[in-house]
Amino acid sequence: MNSVSPRVLSSSLFEGPYYISVAGKLLETSDSFAVMNPATGAEFARAPAATAEQLDEAVAAAKSAFKTWSVLTYDQRQKYLDDYADALEVHREELARLLTLEQGKPLKSGAQPEVDQAISWIRQIAARRIPVEILEDTDSHIVELHHTPLGVVGAITPWNFPVLLALWKVAPALLTGNTMVIKPSPFTPLTTLRFGQIAQSVFPAGVLSVVSGGNELGPQMTAHPDIAKISFTGSTETGKHVIRSAAGTVKRLTLEMGGNDAAIVLPDADWKAAIAQLFWGAIGNSGQWCVGIKRLYIHRSFHSEFVSAFVDYARQQKLGDGLDPSVTVGPVQNKMQFDKVRTFLDDIKANGQKIVLGGEVDESQSGYFIPVTVVDNPPEHSKIVQEEQFGPIVPIIVYDDVDDVIERANDSPFGLGGSVWGRDTQAAVAVANRLETGMVWVNEMHTQGVDIPFGGHKQSGVGTEGGHEGRLLFTNPKTVLIKK
């Protein structure tokens, strides 16, 4: 295959062609696959389809680069990461535009903030350290706890926040001395390929490679003998395949998976002030958030008023192509998800549940547009309450009793996030403490940060990303006992 200098293309990031980045080189592939614009439903670019051999080559280069990368100091690796953030910053607008084209999210409120946040996180994480701890220091010996890098990390990412979720993995993995091969979702490979391309002009060859292709590359990575860890974000079903496949080589795993987050609005809540946050908590990214509000529990005492205020707010939003600056809600990302979200609409209608907004897909549109849909008080056992819709449909569910609503919120195989809203903060925190989830927000929504662990309980995940806890998961603890 031909290879192209990473520097030659640095001024034309937005236009194709796109390359996989392997061993410091940009490579062409013999096969390619279509990347669709979800706002038009039409192909707008072709992405390279890496072969199994090219993935092997990327892993071999990462293994070789690990020898020298892992022995650099934190300060040296920080410098590389800072240079990477600088190099990305130059292209921040092109990268965001590309993200909107392939993912669908509105440019101004979705894609640009995602790209900017990813760049900012690289810089912030680069400044973190995992120091050696002295566990014992006696007359006879010293016991030190080191945290050593694992080796080659394989990152497997989804299509909802392709850039941010990839960089959540890249920055801590590289900082702690690992090398990495990323496989983006086949639905949204392009922006990640460009991040990979830019990386080749910053990092030593093999430190960070990006290899796009079909889903079959995933199992190849999870079974690969030279990959020490898989950092996976995606659905719980795929996560189970990852666990099974990784067992053969006893890989370390971090799994960020699905959720069915409940928001509980308590009887004393200042719910009028919270409408916008609750709306965007559910509908942001067209509902395609792992930690999106997927069940909105409202106390009976203000239920009707709440539903009309929520619907009024929703009516002010505009559905359309994310490149249109007036659009606030974009399409669903891909046809598979579009069809899946429609099964929820079909089920809601078939069971005579009350749709108070939306519900009808405009069949004349070729893009994957689902209007914001609000379902009023569907039964607890219904599909829209029990399953992860991952689309712009919100069930507003009535409750009477706080103990009962906590039980309903916890009655799920998922345990990712949740939120509790109430004027009496202590009482709201007491409810939050009873939710069986990895994260819970009280009177705010989706605040995140590089020192805040992010991860799920139950079938929503294993391990965390972010925070010192997440960074530690890119290392092995190593105890060194020294006789004096």
Ligand code: NAD
């Ligand atoms: P998905 O599981 O279909 O795909 C995720 C990634 O896994 C893709 O890169 C895909 O190519 C790859 N893959 C597919 N089959 C594989 C296999 N057998 N082995 C290894 N890799 C394989 O998920 P998706 O549809 O892209 O993303 C949506 C899901 O992700 C939702 O359930 C959402 O809740 C979840 N998610 C979770 C988080 C979190 O942090 N917890 C964040 C974002 C999305």
